[in-house]
Amino acid sequence: MTEDSELRWLTLLVVGASFAVYIGIAIWSRVRTTGEFYIAGKSVHPVANGMATAADWMSAASFISMAGLIAFLGYDGSVYLMGWTGGYVLLALLLAPYLRRFGKFTVPEFIGERYASKAASAVAVICLIMVSFTYIAGQMRGVGIVFSRFLELEIGQGLVIGMGVVFLYAVLGGMRGITYTQVAQYCVLIFAYTVPAVFISLQVTGIAIPQVAFGANLLDGSATLLARLDAVVQDLGFASYTEGSRSRIDLFFITAALMIGTAGLPHVLVRFFTVRKVSDARSSAVWALIFIAILYTTAPAVAALARYNLTETIQPGPIGHPEGNMVYEERPGWFRRWEDTGLLQFEDKNKDGRVQYYNDGNAEFNEQATEYGWQGNELSVDRDIIVLANPEIAQLPAWVIALVAAGGIAAALSTAAGLLLVISAAVSHDLIKRQFRPDLSERGELLAGRLSAAVAILLAGYLGFNPPGFVAQVVAFAFGLAAASLFPPIVMGIFSERMNKQGAVSGMLVGLLFTSAYIVAFRGIGGISPFFADTSENWLFGISPEGIGVIGMLLNFATAISVSSFTSKPPEEVVELVERIRAPGADEA
Amino acid sequence: MSAGDYWMANLRLIAGCLSVWFAVSFGCGLLLVDRLNQFALGGFKLGFWFAQQGSIYVFVLVLIYYAWRMKRLDAEYLSRRVGE
Numbered sequence: 001m002t003e004d005s006e007l008r009w010l011t012l013l014v015v016g017a018s019f020a021v022y023i024g025i026a027i028w029s030r031v032r033t034t035g036e037f038y039i040a041g042k043s044v045h046p047v048a049n050g051m052a053t054a055a056d057w058m059s060a061a062s063f064i065s066m067a068g069l070i071a072f073l074g075y076d077g078s079v080y081l082m083g084w085t086g087g088y089v090l091l092a093l094l095l096a097p098y099l100r101r102f103g104k105f106t107v108p109e110f111i112g113e114r115y116a117s118k119a120a121s122a123v124a125v126i127c128l129i130m131v132s133f134t135y136i137a138g139q140m141r142g143v144g145i146v147f148s149r150f151l152e153l154e155i156g157q158g159l160v161i162g163m164g165v166v167f168l169y170a171v172l173g174g175m176r177g178i179t180y181t182q183v184a185q186y187c188v189l190i191f192a193y194t195v196p197a198v199f200i201s202l203q204v205t206g207i208a209i210p211q212v213a214f215g216a217n218l219l220d221g222s223a224t225l226l227a228r229l230d231a232v233v234q235d236l237g238f239a240s241y242t243e244g245s246r247s248r249i250d251l252f253f254i255t256a257a258l259m260i261g262t263a264g265l266p267h268v269l270v271r272f273f274t275v276r277k278v279s280d281a282r283s284s285a286v287w288a289l290i291f292i293a294i295l296y297t298t299a300p301a302v303a304a305l306a307r308y309n310l311t312e313t314i315q316p317g318p319i320g321h322p323e324g325n326m327v328y329e330e331r332p333g334w335f336r337r338w339e340d341t342g343l344l345q346f347e348d349k350n351k352d353g354r355v356q357y358y359n360d361g362n363a364e365f366n367e368q369a370t371e372y373g374w375q376g377n378e379l380s381v382d383r384d385i386i387v388l389a390n391p392e393i394a395q396l397p398a399w400v401i402a403l404v405a406a407g408g409i410a411a412a413l414s415t416a417a418g419l420l421l422v423i424s425a426a427v428s429h430d431l432i433k434r435q436f437r438p439d440l441s442e443r444g445e446l447l448a449g450r451l452s453a454a455v456a457i458l459l460a461g462y463l464g465f466n467p468p469g470f471v472a473q474v475v476a477f478a479f480g481l482a483a484a485s486l487f488p489p490i491v492m493g494i495f496s497e498r499m500n501k502q503g504a505v506s507g508m509l510v511g512l513l514f515t516s517a518y519i520v521a522f523r524g525i526g527g528i529s530p531f532f533a534d535t536s537e538n539w540l541f542g543i544s545p546e547g548i549g550v551i552g553m554l555l556n557f558a559t560a561i562s563v564s565s566f567t568s569k570p571p572e573e574v575v576e577l578v579e580r581i582r583a584p585g586a587d588e589a
Numbered sequence: 590m591s592a593g594d595y596w597m598a599n600l601r602l603i604a605g606c607l608s609v610w611f612a613v614s615f616g617c618g619l620l621l622v623d624r625l626n627q628f629a630l631g632g633f634k635l636g637f638w639f640a641q642q643g644s645i646y647v648f649v650l651v652l653i654y655y656a657w658r659m660k661r662l663d664a665e666y667l668s669r670r671v672g673e
Contacts, residue, residue, distance in 0.1 A: 078618060078637075081645065082644050082645075085644070085645045085648050086614050086644070086648060088648070089610050089651060089652060090610075092652055092655070093603050093606055093607065093655060097659075211642060214632075214642070215631040215632035215638070224632035225632065226632055226633065226634075226637075242626070242634050242637045248620065248622070251619055255619065279660055279663060282655070282656040282660070283656050285652060285656070286653050286656050289652050290649055293648070293649050296645050297646070300641040300642065579592065582592070582595075582599075583592045583595050583596065584595075584666060584667055
């Protein structure tokens with residue numbers, strides 16, 4: 001067998017085996033009641049829930065894209081590390097225990113009851129569905145990329161298979177099926193992420209633990225990994241790896257927007273509804289963060305190692321020497337295979353048959369490059385391939401590559417399934433049952449839940465196959481919008497007894513409108529072109545559209561507090577609800 | 590312990606946890622990063638280490654501490670109420 005077909009068979013075998021496990025779990029855990037369908041009958045063990053939450057939380061973006069982003073952004077990429085883990089701290093301290101004590105099914109249900117308002121609940125449903133769909137489209141896209149690269153299927157075929165598997169265990173198994181498949185998926189994805197990281201750490205530094213290898217000396221002992229990386233990338237005209245290039249104030253606001261936005265993500269919040277009691281919600285939050293931290297502290301090490309490996313492969317000799325660069329005809333197998341996907345592209349601008357990879361946007365370095373006879377950067381690398389190509393770049397055995405493919409799919413499917421369930425619960429419970437058909441029977445609601453999950457899967461698959469042009473932009477902004485709209489009413493619903501529905505609704509609207517207006521003004525949307533050039537001189541206080549959700553959130557809080565102070569106090573039963581979720585009840589003894 | 594006392598103790602604990610959360614990420618990882626980068630931690634610049642590793646480790650410790658303290662606080666509150 002050739003190298004390529006061996007890899008293909010191994011990948012089919014590993015991915016197929018993981019699918020068989022997920023479907024087996026779905027059949028074993030199929031559900032019969034809405035309580036089991038929405039929140040797994042509140043019977044999930046905290047450690048299992050921690051793993052499921054971690055798999056839910058870590059999407060295709062965390063698994064496939066994040067290390068790649070950091071590899072090219074260096075220090076600036078820290079916003080994703082601190083943002084996504086720090087947001088989890090906010091969620092665990094400010095939201096999760098109280099929502100669990102509230103003890104119902106969904107986030108819109110909490111907002112609806114806390115503000116005694118169907119309108120507030122409807123606004124929350126709309127925010128939730130918008131955020132969830134933009135997310136799912138990205139997950140489905142991730143599944144498509146993995147299938148097309150590793151199994152050489154069309155992206156469309158890959159999507160159909162992925163949708164079929166999610167359909168089976170989400171529609172049959174509901175939250176219970178999703179929970180236990182997510183536990184299995186966490187195991188697959190963390191194994192798939194850390195094994196190549198350990199191998200590569202060993203190859204480059206001789207140390208097996210990526211978090212330590214990250215700060216260690218290179219094998220030849222000449223310098224530390226980071227010092228060498230800093231030197232090499234700056235010699236090629238890029239920004240220093242450990243210092244980055246964006247302004248600190250912008251990084252500050254982007255980090256805050258990611259933190260607050262992720263804290264309000266409904267598919268993660270709902271995971272805390274599934275455990276037996278409030279103290280279990282707190283301990284499962286600890287477990288989840290530990291499981292998340294294993295990947296999140298490995299990712300920046302993978303990023304630095306991958307950037308180092310990539311640069312050394314392309315530029316094995318001294319910079320500027322006529323024979324310093326890789327000869328295109330002698331390119332390694334992975335280079336050829338990723339070229340086939342279009343995610344890696346080479347154009348021999350100076351016709352020397354060698355690959356030059358440098359920052360031709362840096363005017364100063366460009367002059368020097370021209371002296372070397374270089375005529376522009378010749379390689380474009382899609383950031384998404386860093387994690388997926390990493391084992392190949394490091395020449396790891398084929399089974400490791402197959403494992404990474406299964407891990408990428410596990411990460412995408414687990415998040416997609418969690419989001420689908422949140423959408424179906426919002427539709428069947430918050431819209432159909434609570435807004436339109438309060439007399440709906442238990443069986444009717446369960447059927448409605450299954451049907452809306454099925455419709456949501458089809459829609460998500462369509463969005464993954466035909467991503468509208470703006471999806472990529474919107475995904476980055478979903479966090480800002482969630483921060484500006486959903487986070488404040490939930491927090492104030494718990495921590496302020498005085499907050500009423502007028503305050504909450506006007507705050508949500510102000511936050512949402514301000515944030516979306518700012519984003520549209522600088523980035524445009526659909527057919528609307530931006531009103532201002534998207535440069536830091538034009539930005540309000542130098543804050544980019546990615547970070548503006550924080551200002552939107554502050555406006556939301558300010559509006560809500562002032563409006564509520566001159567409107568009536570919330571009714572007695574709401575005050576009782578707030579008191580009930582604040583302190584443990586007798587059942588928690 | 591009254592429900593009010595329990596709530597105040599809860600708020601103090603959250604405030605403490607959030608100050609640590611802010612100090613390691615926004616403080617050491619972002620605002621003070623250039624100053625901390627003058628120091629080294631093994632092969633890392635210290636500020637860079639906080640931004641890409643240290644803050645995450647501290648986040649885990651913060652949540653462990655929070656869960657442990659809340660468990661004690663709950664037990665204290667519930668035992669006093671049973672005694673009433």
